[in-house]
Amino acid sequence: NAGVTQTPKFRVLKTGQSMTLLCAQDMNHEYMYWYRQDPGMGLRLIHYSVGEGTTAKGEVPDGYNVSRLNKREFSLRLESAAPSQTSVYFCASSLSGRDYNEQFFGPGTRLTVL
Amino acid sequence: GNSVTQMEGPVTLSEEAFLTINCTYTATGYPSLFWYVQYPGEGLQLLLKATKADDKGSNKGFEATYRKETTSFHLEKGSVQVSDSAVYFCALSDSSSSGSARQLTFGSGTQLTVLP
Numbered sequence: 001n002a003g004v005t006q007t008p009k010f011r012v013l014k015t016g017q018s019m020t021l022l023c024a025q026d027m028n029h030e031y032m033y034w035y036r037q038d039p040g041m042g043l044r045l046i047h048y049s050v051g052e053g054t055t056a057k058g059e060v061p062d063g064y065n066v067s068r069l070n071k072r073e074f075s076l077r078l079e080s081a082a083p084s085q086t087s088v089y090f091c092a093s094s095l096s097g098r099d100y101n102e103q104f105f106g107p108g109t110r111l112t113v114l
Numbered sequence: 115g116n117s118v119t120q121m122e123g124p125v126t127l128s129e130e131a132f133l134t135i136n137c138t139y140t141a142t143g144y145p146s147l148f149w150y151v152q153y154p155g156e157g158l159q160l161l162l163k164a165t166k167a168d169d170k171g172s173n174k175g176f177e178a179t180y181r182k183e184t185t186s187f188h189l190e191k192g193s194v195q196v197s198d199s200a201v202y203f204c205a206l207s208d209s210s211s212s213g214s215a216r217q218l219t220f221g222s223g224t225q226l227t228v229l230p
Contacts, residue, residue: 004157040223041222044220107157
């Protein structure tokens with residue numbers, strides 16, 4: 001089992017460029033999440049999905065679009081990147097949304113917007 | 115709203131020293147509490163959890179007790195190793211939140227470095 005995988009691992013963008021981050025999980029999990037991690041701020045939830053074809057906003061959704069492509073894959077798209085979106089992005093998945101279901105995290109994508 | 119406050123780092127200890135990382139929380143309902151660990155270059159991994167008051171979570175020599183009266187979930191280990199060097203995050207999941215997904219609220223993280 002690969003667990004949760006993310007592509008790419010690193011990316012540098014110029015302001016205004018677009019890109020898509022892709023996340024895939026092989027654990028048959030229903031729930032998937034996108035977080036951003038900024039220094040001194042912990043992780044903040046951007047968007048999440050409770051199943052194929054569903055998406056919902058998290059704490060910091062502005063400037064991001066997501067798509068649950070199928071049960072395995074969840075994408076995060078930046079249509080017009082801004083320097084404020086420089087961050088490390090983590091995807092996670094869980095069996096369900098219940099408290100006792102652990103969230104499993106991918107290795108992260110380090111994005112720099114110049 | 116919900117919030118998690120963690121002891122500021124970085125924390126540097128010698129091998130075999132005792133570790134405490136403080137964590138306090140504010141929540142509107144009855145949260146579950148978690149400690150996650152992030153090793154260099156990796157994603158977060160669940161270290162331990164507690165789902166109700168007075169529960170003690172434990173794993174790999176780490177322990178934390180859910181204290182409702184002090185709204186705390188401090189992480190402890192009796193004897194740290196160099197391999198414990200990582201960033202530790204306290205988090206809560208509020209069972210009173212609406213919707214079908216319990217969102218995690220994270221603290222800011224504490225960097226731990228253990229020297230040989």
